[in-house]
Amino acid sequence: MAHLDIRGLVARYNNATVLDGIDLSIERGEIVSLIGPSGSGKSTLLRVISGLLPPRAGTVALAGETINYADRRSLRRSRDKLAIVFQQYNLFGNMNVLRNVMVAPVTIQKRDKKTVEAEACALLAKVGLADKLNAYPDELSGGQQQRVAIARALCLKPDILLLDEVTSALDPERVGEVLDTVKMLAADNMTLLIVSHEMGFVREVSHRVAFMADGKIQEMGPPAQIFGTPQQPRTQAFVSRILGH
Amino acid sequence: MLSFLIAEIPRLFTIYNVILLLKAALTTLSLSAVGCVVGLFCGFLLSLARLSQRPIFWPLKALALLYVEILRRVPFLITLMIFFFGAQVLGFNASALVIAFISTSVISTAFVAEIVRAGLRAVKPSQMEAAAVMNFSAWHTFWHVRLPQAWPLILPPVFSYFVLFIKDTALASQAGVLELTQAGKILNTKGFSASLVYATVLILYFIISYPLARFGSYLERRLGASRHSRPRRAV
Amino acid sequence: MHYVLHYGQIAPYLPYLMGGMAISLALSILSFIGGMVLGLFFAVIRNEGHPVAGRLVRIYVAFFTNTPQLVQIYVIYFGLPDFGILFSPFAAVLIGMTLNAAAYLTEILRAGLSTVHAQELDAAETLGMNRLQTLRHVTLPHLFKVAMPALTNQYILMTLGTSMAAIFGVEELTGRAFNINSTTFRSIEIFTTVAALYVVVTFIATILLALVGRWAFRARVPVL
Numbered sequence: 001m002a003h004l005d006i007r008g009l010v011a012r013y014n015n016a017t018v019l020d021g022i023d024l025s026i027e028r029g030e031i032v033s034l035i036g037p038s039g040s041g042k043s044t045l046l047r048v049i050s051g052l053l054p055p056r057a058g059t060v061a062l063a064g065e066t067i068n069y070a071d072r073r074s075l076r077r078s079r080d081k082l083a084i085v086f087q088q089y090n091l092f093g094n095m096n097v098l099r100n101v102m103v104a105p106v107t108i109q110k111r112d113k114k115t116v117e118a119e120a121c122a123l124l125a126k127v128g129l130a131d132k133l134n135a136y137p138d139e140l141s142g143g144q145q146q147r148v149a150i151a152r153a154l155c156l157k158p159d160i161l162l163l164d165e166v167t168s169a170l171d172p173e174r175v176g177e178v179l180d181t182v183k184m185l186a187a188d189n190m191t192l193l194i195v196s197h198e199m200g201f202v203r204e205v206s207h208r209v210a211f212m213a214d215g216k217i218q219e220m221g222p223p224a225q226i227f228g229t230p231q232q233p234r235t236q237a238f239v240s241r242i243l244g245h
Numbered sequence: 246m247l248s249f250l251i252a253e254i255p256r257l258f259t260i261y262n263v264i265l266l267l268k269a270a271l272t273t274l275s276l277s278a279v280g281c282v283v284g285l286f287c288g289f290l291l292s293l294a295r296l297s298q299r300p301i302f303w304p305l306k307a308l309a310l311l312y313v314e315i316l317r318r319v320p321f322l323i324t325l326m327i328f329f330f331g332a333q334v335l336g337f338n339a340s341a342l343v344i345a346f347i348s349t350s351v352i353s354t355a356f357v358a359e360i361v362r363a364g365l366r367a368v369k370p371s372q373m374e375a376a377a378v379m380n381f382s383a384w385h386t387f388w389h390v391r392l393p394q395a396w397p398l399i400l401p402p403v404f405s406y407f408v409l410f411i412k413d414t415a416l417a418s419q420a421g422v423l424e425l426t427q428a429g430k431i432l433n434t435k436g437f438s439a440s441l442v443y444a445t446v447l448i449l450y451f452i453i454s455y456p457l458a459r460f461g462s463y464l465e466r467r468l469g470a471s472r473h474s475r476p477r478r479a480v
Numbered sequence: 481m482h483y484v485l486h487y488g489q490i491a492p493y494l495p496y497l498m499g500g501m502a503i504s505l506a507l508s509i510l511s512f513i514g515g516m517v518l519g520l521f522f523a524v525i526r527n528e529g530h531p532v533a534g535r536l537v538r539i540y541v542a543f544f545t546n547t548p549q550l551v552q553i554y555v556i557y558f559g560l561p562d563f564g565i566l567f568s569p570f571a572a573v574l575i576g577m578t579l580n581a582a583a584y585l586t587e588i589l590r591a592g593l594s595t596v597h598a599q600e601l602d603a604a605e606t607l608g609m610n611r612l613q614t615l616r617h618v619t620l621p622h623l624f625k626v627a628m629p630a631l632t633n634q635y636i637l638m639t640l641g642t643s644m645a646a647i648f649g650v651e652e653l654t655g656r657a658f659n660i661n662s663t664t665f666r667s668i669e670i671f672t673t674v675a676a677l678y679v680v681v682t683f684i685a686t687i688l689l690a691l692v693g694r695w696a697f698r699a700r701v702p703v704l
Contacts, residue, residue: 050378079380090375094393103389104379156379250562318636318682319675320643322654327675330667334483415548419647426551433558440559447547447555454546 001064003028003191004049004160009058011041011048018044020215022058026160031192033202035226036212037238042195043087045212046162049193050084051075063159080109083153084162089145091137091152097124098133101152109156116155123151127181143174147181160191167198199242203227211235250441257437257445269428270449272342276414276424280349281357281407287350288357293387295362309358316355322416324348329420345417345424353410357403364399365391401465408457412450425449483668490669493660500656501677507652508639511574515581515638522582523589537586544583550644552576557648569648577641584634592627593619621697628693635689636682643678653677 002025011019018041026032034042047053049060054069061067062081068074091100101120105111124130127147137145146166153161163182167175179201186192186205196202202209203223210220211232219226219235227243230236294302294309316324325348332339339347368391376386418427429446433439522537544552553576557567567575596619604614624631646655657674661667 084378090371108380315679318679320640322643323675327671412548415550438562440562443554443559447551450547
């Protein structure tokens with residue numbers, strides 16, 4: 001059984017069809033990357049999966065259970081299992097780093113505060129921010145904020161993690177530190193769905209790569225295929241343009 | 246004329262009259278303060294109704310919109326008269342002071358609601374989205390994320406409004422409330438010169454309002470100007 | 481306890497109330513214009529940074545914004561006669577409102593002026609504009625564009641403020657409401673009717689000012 005199973009997913013935004021029939025199946029522990037030109041619907045797909053934009057048609061099933069986005073309980077159950085890291089981090093500005101990471105596990109998941117604190121500190125140490133526990137988001141660099149966001153998502157103990165262009169808001173020098181963090185997750189055998197423009201990173205870390213354009217998955221396959229021998233002309237054009245410089 | 250007024254000063258500032266003025270000043274201050282505290286509470290409820298997304302709240306939303314848009318366009322004097330005569334007509338035996346408190350609360354609710362709404366709306370939607378995907382309930386999102394970030398944006402203008410409203414409460418004298426302006430009228434009818442009495446009242450208002458206004462702009466610099474929404478640590 | 485509302489008894493007085501409304505509007509418009517002239521003058525003085533004149537303007541603004549308009553008019557109407565200066569009720573209210581408005585408008589206009597960028601003024605100078613031309617073509621359009629929402633708000637507050645003229649016996653909208661109340665004793669009906677009239681007239685004013693702002697200064701003024 002696929003861990004995440006998406007069938008015929010359609011989403012509209014301001015009367016424009018942004019997802020036009022997406023079929024995607026991801027196995028447990030698999031890492032799938034979405035690439036494609038901006039506006040192709042990659043980020044929208046993550047927003048629909050996490051319930052921030054209701055789909056118009058199609059289904060999303062998580063660990064065998066189809067998510068009913070109109071039903072709060074069903075949505076809650078699915079959100080218990082997944083976490084998302086946003087492009088713009090979206091750390092809570094009124095909380096310090098440690099509280100950003102701890103707030104949901106403690107107040108929402110009602111887990112033991114002491115245990116959560118130990119886990120949060122361990123996670124923050126893992127992403128190299130052990131000395132920033134009491135800092136506020138606006139005191140951190142973009143790369144540091146993004147790593148806090150990743151730690152915050154991980155502290156929720158998700159089965160599946162969605163990463164939305166986690167490096168696009170960063171200075172080039174900061175990209176490496178975030179990518180290293182993600183590679184660490186990949187080694188932990190977590191299911192990852194990644195939207196990224198970092199082709200080198202995508203190639204290195206993904207099991208499969210999906211090329212999206214016009215709200216559809218145009219081509220999907222192992223990185224060697226997508227980057228080496230793309231079948232579709234559109235994929236070829238995109239890949240050669242991206243890798244060309 | 247001026248020497249005549251100066252001669253009047255010692256007669257005006259007897260202990261009795263000074264106590265009258267001080268008590269009246271306290272009433273003036275509390276009229277605005279009570280109005281704003283009640284206004285803050287009710288204003289919060291109103292703006293929550295206006296910001297709610299769910300269809301079942303739409304009637305409430307419409308009512309909140311009407312309340313804010315109408316009450317901000319009625320002169321305080323007229324509101325005061327409606328409550329004043331309304332209480333008489335309904336046989337509601339309330340003192341002028343109680344009626345004035347109700348009027349200030351009703352009016353400031355409308356104004357403060359707008360401030361609260363603007364503050365809550367200034368919190369970026371992405372903050373609420375981040376909370377939503379972590380399964381925060383509406384209440385948890387409001388209490389842990391939205392309110393703490395909106396609060397520094399709400400407090401300074403509400404305080405400014407409170408200072409502004411102190412001067413509007415002068416109109417409560419028309420309902421017979423013994424606040425500063427009414428105290429001036431009483432002293433005037435006791436035979437003190439209008440120029441001396443009302444100049445004194447003006448100065449008393451200034452003594453109350455000016456330091457508060459300065460504190461208000463300090464508050465604005467301290468909280469509003471910083472883009473940080475977090476609690477400031479002592480420097 | 482059981483009070484029956486009789487709005488029918490108020491109906492014949494509507495033309496009388498509309499006449500009062502005209503006086504209210506005259507008061508608010510005249511004092512707004514007077515306040516704008518004074519306020520603009522004061523704002524320029526404050527912005528130019530004259531050491532003495534600037535300080536005097538600050539004191540003026542601090543005094544008028546920290547005391548009630550009602551008591552200011554009390555001083556003008558009841559206090560100044562002690563010195564042999566007498567005004568009619570209308571004149572006293574108009575003077576008080578104008579002086580009061582000038583203080584608030586000074587603050588609004590000064591804030592607006594401070595947003596006119598030095599670069600724009602430099603650009604005007606390189607185009608060979610003199611001071612008056614710069615004021616006419618660069619500074620004022622920019623000022624009104626940014627200050628329009630605050631000016632609209634101030635005008636609305638002033639329109640509501642005209643109701644205190646009734647206290648001095650001016651027969652504007654509120655004054656006429658008191659007159660009708662003392663003959664019909666239909667207090668609730670008359671004061672709610674007048675409240676509705678204020679709501680309507682300020683709404684119309686908001687919309688008109690938004691349109692003026694958009695046409696003349698391309699300013700965006702939210703109506704609701």
